[in-house]
Amino acid sequence: MPLFFFLKNEEKADNMTFMNKKTYNIFIIGCQMNKSDSERIAFSLESLGYFPEEDIYKASLVVITTCGVRQSAEDRIYGLIPAVRRKNPEVKIILTGCLSAEKLVKERLGDSVDIWMPIVELDNLPSLLGEDSLGGHERDYLNLKARYESDFSAFIPIGNGCDNFCSYCYVPHARGREKYRDHKEIINEAKDLIKKGYKEITLIAQNVNSYKSADIDFPKLLKMTNDLPGDFWLRFSTSHPKDMSDELIKEMGECEKLCHHVHLPAQAGDDEVLKRMNRKYTQGHYLELIDKIRKSLNKQAGEIVSGFWMPPVAISTDIIVGFPGETEKQFRETVKLFETVKYDMAYIAQYSPRPNTAAAKMSDLVSEDEKKRRDEELNDVLGRYNLENNKKYLNRVVEVLVDSKNSRGEMIGKTKTSKTVIISDTTKSRKIGDILEVKIKSVKNFGLYGEINKDE
Ligand code: SF4
Structure with missing residues (x-):
């Protein structure tokens, strides 16, 4: 891109x-x-x-x-x-x-x-580049200033690198060990963005929930960001299930600016495959986390809060199909995971070996045709449950942050739960970056369709 x-x-x-x-x-x-x-x-x-x-x-x-x-x-x-x-x-x-x-x-x-x-x-x-230094040498690249692409939504990097060495993943080899940014730098960047009128802030790192800077951990950083004065949506990405602590889940439920969408990569449903992936959790532990997250974030789900319907927390995940040695029986555990969690979104990847990783040396490879078949089957399951989840939005009024327009001039945006909404309104006065009050009129597997709420 x-x-x-x-x-x-x-x-x-x-x-x-x-x-x-x-x-x-x-x-x-x-x-x-x-x-x-x-x-x-x-x-x-x-x-x-x-x-x-x-x-x-x-x-x-x-x-x-x-x-x-x-x-x-x-x-x-x-x-x-x-x-x-x-x-x-x-x-x-x-x-x-x-x-x-x-x-x-x-x-x-x-x-x-x-x-x-x-x-x-x-x-x-x-x-x-053979240029003169600009002075003010900043050793940590994350503290360098950014030229934000958007003027209403911004990522704030809170760290770089990863210590986890999942057996299929190249990132720790490429980006090195975890290094986190001083919380004061992060908060200053957030304050600056809020002052400029940014409506959405996303804290990002390879593994946000292992953040540590002096005595500030991720639950504290999340609360500090949430408590900044201003009207903005707060998100974070990406979390590792092994570091999703009870304290963080509790804090998430108390941060009123935090958008209710949690991306929690499972990668596989079978415990033996998870072990060979070096993920350090089981399907049982993962499901317990999902249960706790739903309990913590769904306290007001279904109610009208400040004039808007509060949807249940949306859960998304990353999955790899066809990891070396993954049998049909083990793949069925991933299907079972999908049927249990009923994800709102999943990014499904067919395994491909990456250089220098432990998995690249594993034998018993799954054929390309079989990976494709598993990918398609999971997508079917995902679509089915997503439609079921999306139907809950019918005739509800939700807030939508507009991020683009399509060729017909209709606005496209996202709810706080990261559901994509196409709004059948081509009025010129509405623009990208607006937060609109939208009534959902129809739904499909992967999208919602709405119109500006006439009671606005
Ligand atoms: S998958 Fe994520 S947690 Fe695992 S090694 Fe790669 S970046 Fe780290």
């Missing part, structure tokens, strides 16, 4: 000569963390006099934030980089993100990449 930061036309014209010399385009592959990192890269580049360029083939500098989670994400750079170089031989290419230190990737791409920059070296960008 490309990230562009547009200048006003007058600014563009004034700076045209300069822009021809130093322009940048950031191409993002992968997760929210890469998106957040790219906002910090953009700010650093603009501080060095670079201007955004919408067309990747015209930019003098192209930054690619890579993803190592799946082979398909890695494969994208092998097509993209030669294409960019072919169309613009003078371009300078920086490769950052999860694959920036991967030996095999370096061997394969060789000289077609000018600068290999692990994201933790972002503070070193001026010297990598």
